[in-house]
Amino acid sequence: MNFQALSTSTSIGVIGAGAMGAGIAQIAAAAGHTVHILDAREGAAAQAIANIQAQFLKLVAKGKMTAEDANAAAQRLMPASLISELSSTGLVIEAIVENLDVKRELFSSLEAVCDASCIFATNTSSISITSIAASLKNPARLVGMHFFNPAPLMALVEIISGLATSKELAETLYATAKAWGKTPVYAKSTPGFIVNRVARPFYAEGLRLLNEGAADCATLDAIMRESGGFKMGPFELMDMIGHDVNFAVTQSVWRAFYNDQRFLPSLIQQEMVEAGHLGKKTKRGFYNYDDHATPSMPNTEGLAKRPLDITIFGNSRAASALAHRLHSASIVFVQGEASDDRIVQADGVVIYETDGRTATHRAQANGIHQLVLSDIALDYEKATRIAITVAHQANSQTKQIAIGLFQVAGYHVSSLNDVAGMAVMRTVSMLANEAADAVNQGVCDAASADTAMRLGVNYPRGPLAWADEIGILKVNQVLKHLNDFYGEDRYRVSPLIQQCIFAGTTIYA
Structure with missing residues (x-):
């Protein structure tokens, strides 16, 4: 059965007027919904609305929105000061602090004032949907609706089901996200969902290569960009995200998987956080962002003689x-x-x-x-x-x-110094391995895994499609050699990859 998107006559509540909440509100208002924005901070909702209206004007100036549509969308934004003002909404999306107890308390309060037909959605990036919903009288009404920052520009939305989530409501939000111009994917509520789980090796293998003295940050980043085709290398990306945020997500996923070595945090990044070298926001991370700092350049070999034979x-x-x-x-x-x-x-x-x-x-x-x-x-x-x-x-x-x-x-x-698996090969193999494990464990299907990684973190190719192109036998060989070399469970081969080899198929076959 194909479920319909929520009608534009359905009013939306957005709780949290920060960058993410404001972005979600902008999307919903532009799609035709009346949007009520609630934030505990005095004046925050009104300020968010003013900022969104300014964004609409910029879109008009760029020819991406008509003045009439921008004015209509701006008029659909309403500030709210009390939860009771959301009682008539058909969907409430929370984008508040990443704290389980705070989220549970919020949804319990919403349950007391909203109609039983109102859908609850959480924009959490890492907290279990099942855990958040557990405090509700009707946990089936809570769905994960994970947007990516900046929400108006990023196409991906993960639609995440907890243990009790209604399949019908998840499908309704999938259709709604699509109607809002997004590309939704289904995911099961497991640590990191799709993107924050599958992306871990991109950072982890880069940090391991640095720790082993394979090369410096600028060289490894250049290899990942100019050879691997990634928009950014791992070190410049971690600097942009912020090491406090990136390290916290890695720790969260690692602990949630009961300290699985696959997600082991890096001591190097822990040191960065402890030193307060958080990246661009502190002007110091793996790179120096002071105004007069000399840019770090990759190691590029000098000109050598052309071989003859x-x-x-x-x-x-x-x-x-x-x-x-x-x-x-x-x-x-x-x-x-x-x-x-x-x-x-x-x-x-x-x-x-x-x-x-x-x-x-x-x-x-x-x-x-x-x-x-x-x-x-x-x-x-x-x-x-x-x-x-x-x-x-x-x-x-x-x-x-x-x-x-x-x-x-x-x-x-x-x-590079002589490290096992080099840079691009070992990183892509580990990304494919983690995506394969997510598929094998029923978190998502292969197409959703690849779509999520291309749209959620701008990978040049979905890791599973990339593995098929490299050759699943080759990826398996790389992982086994890494496992033999390091003797760590970290590099164990996903059962899905092994099954594909036994069957003589590709992942997408």
Whole structure:
């Protein structure tokens, strides 16, 4: 059965006039609803309305809204000073402090004044919907409706069901979010829901790489942007979010999963929080944001000699793109066949794409001392940077030959110390693994997981679709090698990935 969105004749209550509450109110008013904004702070609701009206005028100036529509939407915004003023609403969305007891008390108060048909929604980003609803006489009426900041611009809305949530009400809010121009996804109430759970490895693996001395923050961020295709690297993103906020979410998810090693918080980030280096808002995080601070630049290798004897092997994405880029640069090479999965050989140096092992381990296993690994790229044709790591057994010329090869192919080259899985490969593999676990545990389906990560945190590709593109066998191999290398449960392979391999299918098959 397809449930209809709430009629625009349904008035909406929004509790909390901060950035998130105001954003939600703006969306609902623009969609045609009368919106009552309530905040415990004196004057906060009126100020939020003034700010929203100013946003409408900006949209008019940009040609994204007519003056008539902006005026009508502005007139639909009403300040409220008492909960009783929300008694006639058909939907109340709370966007207040992230505190379970405070939220429970609020919804109990609402239950006493609102009609039994009124739907309650919480914009919580991490608190269990089941726990919030438990204090209600009718817990079925509470649904999670998690918007992302800034709500008017971010398309994603997670529609989250607790244990008692009415399926019909969840479907009604799904349809309503869609009518408001958003892209909703269904999720089950588990720690972090979809986005805040699946995103943990993006930060965690970056922090681990930093802790292991793989490279500095600026270099790792540049690799994730210019090779991985992410809008921001993990360190600049954590600085923007605020380390207090990011660390608190990580701790919350970790504790909620009973200290699962997959979500283990970082001591590095704990130190940042304790030092008050919270990122942009304190002008000090992984980067210095003082007005006169010198920008941090990534490590980019200097110009190296072009190798003369180049053979490209196979037709993998990496090999095909390298061949095309060399051909475009008029560099002579030959095509060859190999008994292993090497990408290219240049002046005796053999280059493989990382499979989760260190270059040193792979050199020992393959019996090849002059061995280099390259990290993966989202799009090898469009990538501007490639990361490499060199086996400890290699001679002093090996690294320079590899650098020269990738430079003539048009890449900036960044060297990592020899860490397992490198940067993009291990991060994407762990993101895919966590998304697969969420699907396997019934939190959401595969399409919703990918949609949530693309729209909620602007990933260049959904992690499960990306895993299928890399090859589910390769992702499994990377995770197993990481597990072997570190000996930690953190890198255990999701049952869904294992089942896909047993069945010979992709995740989306």
